[in-house]
Amino acid sequence: MQPYSECPQVLRDFLSYHESIKGQSRRTVSEYHLDLRMFLRFLTLMRKELPYQTPLDEIDIKWIDASVLDTVSSSEVFDFLSYLTNDRQNREGPADVGIAAAARARKLSAIKAFYKYLTISTKQIQNNPVKDIEFPKIRRSLPKYLTLEESTALLKAVDGPNKNRDFAILMLFLNCGIRRSELVGLNLTDVYEDRIRVVGKGNKERIVYMGSSCRKAIDRYLEERNQIVLTDNKALFGSRDKNRISVSAVHRLVKKHLLECGLDASQFSAHKLRHTAATLMLANGVDLKTLQEVLGHENLNTTQIYTHIENTDKKIAAEANPLSKLDFSEKIEDNKKSNQ
Numbered sequence: 465m466q467p468y469s470e471c472p473q474v475l476r477d478f479l480s481y482h483e484s485i486k487g488q489s490r491r492t493v494s495e496y497h498l499d500l501r502m503f504l505r506f507l508t509l510m511r512k513e514l515p516y517q518t519p520l521d522e523i524d525i526k527w528i529d530a531s532v533l534d535t536v537s538s539s540e541v542f543d544f545l546s547y548l549t550n551d552r553q554n555r556e557g558p559a560d561v562g563i564a565a566a567a568r569a570r571k572l573s574a575i576k577a578f579y580k581y582l583t584i585s586t587k588q589i590q591n592n593p594v595k596d597i598e599f600p601k602i603r604r605s606l607p608k609y610l611t612l613e614e615s616t617a618l619l620k621a622v623d624g625p626n627k628n629r630d631f632a633i634l635m636l637f638l639n640c641g642i643r644r645s646e647l648v649g650l651n652l653t654d655v656y657e658d659r660i661r662v663v664g665k666g667n668k669e670r671i672v673y674m675g676s677s678c679r680k681a682i683d684r685y686l687e688e689r690n691q692i693v694l695t696d697n698k699a700l701f702g703s704r705d706k707n708r709i710s711v712s713a714v715h716r717l718v719k720k721h722l723l724e725c726g727l728d729a730s731q732f733s734a735h736k737l738r739h740t741a742a743t744l745m746l747a748n749g750v751d752l753k754t755l756q757e758v759l760g761h762e763n764l765n766t767t768q769i770y771t772h773i774e775n776t777d778k779k780i781a782a783e784a785n786p787l788s789k790l791d792f793s794e795k796i797e798d799n800k801k802s803n804q
Contacts, residue, residue: 470501471526472526472529478496482496530589533582565601569599572597608739628684628685631681635681636660636682637740642760644735649663650699651700664760694706742758
């Protein structure tokens with residue numbers, strides 16, 4: 465069966481363009497597919513005046529071509545966003561009706577990318593109904609992270625038959641701040657001297673340096689790894705079934721070690737270990753621009769969320785100011801009395 469066979473040709477071309485020309489990851493292209501398919505199904509629901517309760521997955525969208533997309537209005541896009549907000553079941557939260565703002569923003573981003581491709585990259589149409597539509601406001605919560613003491617306790621508690629592998633994995637998260645998908649994709653040839661080559665979002669490569677403790681953990685694991693033959697023998701980390709370790713397996717082993725050291729595994733994950741690495745780096749003098757490069761953030765604004773986290777070093781610096789030791793309470797009381 466042809467990939468994306470339920471989609472119109474214009475959408476299949478867009479997905480192929482982003483995978484083969486733009487070099488986007490399969491996960492990103494898959495998200496584009498799902499989000500744009502939903503938009504086109506909703507558009508069909510409205511344009512053909514189908515019963516509003518018609519399940520979207522029963523709606524045929526193959527009739528849509530570039531000429532139809534050229535007639536889409538901003539109002540129709542707003543109707544779609546309203547549908548997502550009020551009517552579409554939120555599968556991530558049982559008590560909610562609409563889809564969360566972050567998910568709506570992602571879908572709008574997909575539509576914007578689609579119309580950019582149609583109007584600029586391929587010049588198939590002239591109308592861009594989403595050009596001036598703003599993204600939904602997303603409530604940003606501060607990232608959860610482990611303290612230095614909790615991180616140390618987690619590492620000290622690692623045990624079991626795969627302790628060298630698991631310790632190396634945890635060290636890479638806590639020392640280098642790499643993503644779970646980046647860790648899973650690491651090959652033996654990506655490790656050299658004191659650094660690793662990481663392939664991040666959008667297949668963008670970057671070099672991340674390892675601290676001495678992390679390097680020692682990797683060396684200790686490599687002695688063991690070199691005795692193992694995996695199905696994908698290029699993989700740095702393997703699983704019990706001799707395959708490349710999976711994202712879900714990494715998720716499980718992180719949760720397992722969090723529980724074993726007495727931490728709340730429901731509050732922390734592999735991604736929270738990435739947050740921990742970023743927080744500890746920033747708190748110990750790493751500048752924001754360097755942190756952005758280490759984490760592989762495309763936009764500095766993404767990195768700036770870590771600046772809102774309490775910085776112990778800065779508090780110490782503030783207390784070191786001689787003026788912080790002076791007591792002005794008597795002077796303040798005298799001023800109050802004179803003003804009465």
